[in-house]
Amino acid sequence: MKDELKILAARTAVDELVARGRIRSGMKLGLGTGSTAMPAVRRIGELIADGTLSGICAVATSFQTTIACENLGIPVYSMNSRQIGGSLDLAIDGADEISPEKHLIKGGGAALLLEKIVAYNSAEFVVVADGSKAVSSLGTKFALPVEIIPEARISVAAALKKLGADAVLREGVRKAGPVVTDNGNLILDCLWASPVQADEMEYEINRITGVVENGFFTRILPSVWIAREDGTIDRR
Numbered sequence: 001m002k003d004e005l006k007i008l009a010a011r012t013a014v015d016e017l018v019a020r021g022r023i024r025s026g027m028k029l030g031l032g033t034g035s036t037a038m039p040a041v042r043r044i045g046e047l048i049a050d051g052t053l054s055g056i057c058a059v060a061t062s063f064q065t066t067i068a069c070e071n072l073g074i075p076v077y078s079m080n081s082r083q084i085g086g087s088l089d090l091a092i093d094g095a096d097e098i099s100p101e102k103h104l105i106k107g108g109g110a111a112l113l114l115e116k117i118v119a120y121n122s123a124e125f126v127v128v129a130d131g132s133k134a135v136s137s138l139g140t141k142f143a144l145p146v147e148i149i150p151e152a153r154i155s156v157a158a159a160l161k162k163l164g165a166d167a168v169l170r171e172g173v174r175k176a177g178p179v180v181t182d183n184g185n186l187i188l189d190c191l192w193a194s195p196v197q198a199d200e201m202e203y204e205i206n207r208i209t210g211v212v213e214n215g216f217f218t219r220i221l222p223s224v225w226i227a228r229e230d231g232t233i234d235r236r
């Protein structure tokens with residue numbers, strides 16, 4: 001059921017954005033990571049294949065999405081390429097949690113760094129999700145991913161403790177040892193005993209030496225498509 005809702009949110013968002021001209025031929029698009037972003041990527045691939053969209057230049061936010069784009073025939077470029085020039089027209093992605101003020105937690109798939117570079121350098125940011133992602137507050141349920149330089153594992157965990165967070169090193173699944181991100185870093189997953197002010201915490205965590213990025217996304221206001229269990233779409 002949840003998978004169907006993810007597909008519904010993703011496809012509805014892409015189709016409405018195309019119908020309203022917010023996704024157009026020739027655009028530079030950021031493509032997110034994860035099980036909800038993927039059907040959006042697939043839909044964009046279909047619209048390229050049937051000729052509805054042409055001249056799309058995409059930036060993928062992970063190896064997973066890069067491989068999907070290769071399979072779907074979506075042209076992928078680096079943010080630094082001449083075609084992209086460091087900024088995008090629109091980025092579309094999933095989220096792990098969405099607060100009422102549309103602050104996000106992202107990075108459940110450890111792709112937060114490139115996702116944030118892409119989102120924060122896009123003129124428009126679109127988030128697609130199933131209803132389970134809409135929450136009343138952030139910090140106490142889904143652990144905030146923090147990408148760190150491996151050598152700073154202990155010192156960053158201690159600094160996060162001073163910010164009230166219990167930080168746990170993310171372990172690999174079907175791999176001995178920790179998760180290593182696409183950028184060669186580690187992930188600390190952080191939980192607080194009570195809800196946190198995400199915009200302040202996004203800033204404070206990134207001041208810790210050895211932190212590369214954290215999964216709070218508060219500095220760009222996304223347009224959100226959430227598929228509810230009854231099959232309706234909540235647009236925020």
Ligand SMILES: O=C[C@H](O)[C@H](O)[C@H](O)COP(=O)(O)O
Binds near residue numbers: 033107109111112
């Ligand atoms: O690192 C992964 C990303 O931030 C994902 O967009 C996020 O974890 C949501 O993933 P999913 O749509 O699979 O729940």
